[in-house]
Amino acid sequence: MDMSVTFGDDSVAAAAAEAARKLAEEGVPRALADGDATLWGGEAESEAAIRLGWLSLPITSRELLPEIGKLVERVRAESLEHVVLAGMGGSSLAPEVICASADVPLTVLDTTDPGQVRRALADRLDRTVVVVSSKSGSTVETDSHRRIYEKAFRDAGIDPADRIVVVTDPGSPLEQSAIEAGYTVILADPNVGGRYSALTAFGLVPSALAGADVTRLLDDAAQAREQLGADDEPGLLLGTAIGSAAASGRDKLLLDDSLSDINGLPDWIEQLIAESTGKQGRGVLPVAGSEPNEAGDELVAGIDTEGDIEVHAPLGAQFLIWEYATAVAGRLLGINPFDQPNVAESKENTTRILGEAGDGPLPTGTPALVDGPVEVYGDLPPHAKDLSDVLTAVLQDIPDRGYLAILAYLDREAAFDVPVPPEASFETITDIWAAHDPASLQGLLAIRTDRPVTFGWGPRYLHSTGQYHKGGPQNGVFLQITGAVTDDLDVPGKPYTLGRLQLAQALGDLDALRQRGRPAVRLHLTDREAGVRHLLAAAREV
Numbered sequence: 056m057d058m059s060v061t062f063g064d065d066s067v068a069a070a071a072a073e074a075a076r077k078l079a080e081e082g083v084p085r086a087l088a089d090g091d092a093t094l095w096g097g098e099a100e101s102e103a104a105i106r107l108g109w110l111s112l113p114i115t116s117r118e119l120l121p122e123i124g125k126l127v128e129r130v131r132a133e134s135l136e137h138v139v140l141a142g143m144g145g146s147s148l149a150p151e152v153i154c155a156s157a158d159v160p161l162t163v164l165d166t167t168d169p170g171q172v173r174r175a176l177a178d179r180l181d182r183t184v185v186v187v188s189s190k191s192g193s194t195v196e197t198d199s200h201r202r203i204y205e206k207a208f209r210d211a212g213i214d215p216a217d218r219i220v221v222v223t224d225p226g227s228p229l230e231q232s233a234i235e236a237g238y239t240v241i242l243a244d245p246n247v248g249g250r251y252s253a254l255t256a257f258g259l260v261p262s263a264l265a266g267a268d269v270t271r272l273l274d275d276a277a278q279a280r281e282q283l284g285a286d287d288e289p290g291l292l293l294g295t296a297i298g299s300a301a302a303s304g305r306d307k308l309l310l311d312d313s314l315s316d317i318n319g320l321p322d323w324i325e326q327l328i329a330e331s332t333g334k335q336g337r338g339v340l341p342v343a344g345s346e347p348n349e350a351g352d353e354l355v356a357g358i359d360t361e362g363d364i365e366v367h368a369p370l371g372a373q374f375l376i377w378e379y380a381t382a383v384a385g386r387l388l389g390i391n392p393f394d395q396p397n398v399a400e401s402k403e404n405t406t407r408i409l410g411e412a413g414d415g416p417l418p419t420g421t422p423a424l425v426d427g428p429v430e431v432y433g434d435l436p437p438h439a440k441d442l443s444d445v446l447t448a449v450l451q452d453i454p455d456r457g458y459l460a461i462l463a464y465l466d467r468e469a470a471f472d473v474p475v476p477p478e479a480s481f482e483t484i485t486d487i488w489a490a491h492d493p494a495s496l497q498g499l500l501a502i503r504t505d506r507p508v509t510f511g512w513g514p515r516y517l518h519s520t521g522q523y524h525k526g527g528p529q530n531g532v533f534l535q536i537t538g539a540v541t542d543d544l545d546v547p548g549k550p551y552t553l554g555r556l557q558l559a560q561a562l563g564d565l566d567a568l569r570q571r572g573r574p575a576v577r578l579h580l581t582d583r584e585a586g587v588r589h590l591l592a593a594a595r596e597v
């Protein structure tokens with residue numbers, strides 16, 4: 056099995072080797088492989104002591120395989136072929152990449168967009184099994200999905216207990232309610248944090264149900280594990296490369312997987328790196344979905360692809376290598392790589408906003424400008440007369456060494472619903488999709504600045520890069536996009552609809568960013584499809 060970290064940039068290689076040599080002198084690689092919780096300082100120790108279980112998962116998770124095997128058999132016997140995963144951040148990013156790489160279908164719900172959830176509900180409900188995954192058991196999005204599916208099943212005369220599988224930590228409120236409801240419950244290893252949980256039940260259960268070979272994943276990870284602790288091991292070199300580059304100012308980590316057979320790993324790495332390092336005004340900004348632009352603060356990590364650093368390994372091994380690397384980089388950066396101290400800020404704001412609004416409208420404020428189907432909220436320069444001016448102003452606002460984050464609280468799949476001509480070539484079809492996809496904004500704005508431009512779907516990013524946005528360096532500029540909801544969805548047992556929760560989440564994060572003095576503009580699409588087209592057209596004019 057090819058498993059290596061190599062370097063396309065000699066200076067990065069030299070700095071990584073030097074940092075690795077120093078760590079080896081201190082005995083760090085071995086100590087980390089053995090699960091030493093003291094490596095990140097006294098303040099981090101108590102958390103680290105219950106967060107290093109990922110080091111042994113390639114072995115310990117094998118114990119889950121018989122239980123998972125039985126579940127897969129039952130689900131197959133009942134012809135439940137549509138696997139839906141409700142889970143945020145660490146509870147869905149790994150299964151998403153595992154299934155995409157294995158080319159098996161998995162519907163991931165990590166959204167509060169009513170349209171996106173409705174689409175999943177409308178798809179083969181009679182043959183759907185839903186995995187409700189939440190480590191804490193209290194994540195609002197996942198709780199909402201569970202409630203919505205329970206009702207949908209009941210309305211269709213299906214017993215939810217036959218269709219809902221819960222993955223959670225022992226003792227969580229979800230474990231309790233799931234047992235009471237008679238659901239199948241698979242418990243995860245509580246000594247592993249969400250973003251390190253790819254090889255726990257959180258990664259394995261939905262992936263196995265969808266048809267991925269999870270034994271192979273553990274086998275590949277086990278091979279990577281055998282090397283941990285050695286002085287020239289891939290995870291150590293990757294971690295020292297990332298940590299030493301960041302210390303010398305190359306703290307934007309561009310993730311390039313364009314030549315890899317692994318599908319979508321950057322989205323998983325993004326959470327791992329952003330939540331682990333982005334705190335105390337420090338951190339490494341992961342950038343997924345963007346071309347290298349050779350800015351001085353950029354470091355390109357290629358996954359089976361050329362880069363300043365290149366990581367070659369099968370997926371199971373990639374997980375472990377990146378986790379070990381992140382723990383190493385955390386030590387070099389002087390941060391605790393196992394907490395996420397600023398994620399809660401936006402959640403608390405959302406709860407407050409919903410509570411204060413009661414039944415009334417949410418506090419959206421008044422638009423500073425309206426351009427066709429797009430309302431603009433935020434402080435704009437006086438000369439801004441239309442959307443192109445707004446985008447220009449936003450780009451000009453990015454400080455030296457800063458970045459732009461586009462945050463879209465929209466339906467991630469809406470672009471694929473746009474009708475295409477029956478005889479259209481694949482190229483034409485992808486062009487049509489791109490013309491309706493809010494994510495196209497990333498590329499359109501990236502070519503107009505030498506600063507990194509990131510793109511995140513809300514509320515998904517709140518559980519990933521959201522930590523870095525708030526806890527990392529004070530150099531981000533934020534462009535949030537929200538949209539009018541035409542067909543909302545009730546959240547059974549809750550006073551809000553999904554659409555109202557989605558908007559409150561956007562407003563909650565906007566508040567958290569502004570409270571920290573981060574420049575943030577919100578664009579609201581009063582007609583989503585027309586709004587996206589208008590926005591992309593405006594970006595082309597910048």
Ligand SMILES: O=P(O)(O)OC[C@H]1O[C@H](O)[C@H](O)[C@@H](O)[C@@H]1O
Nearest residue numbers: 144145146189190191194249518
């Ligand atoms: O698995 P859950 O407890 O539902 O948590 C899902 C996600 O929520 C939080 O926002 C954390 O910051 C993430 O690290 C975590 O992966």
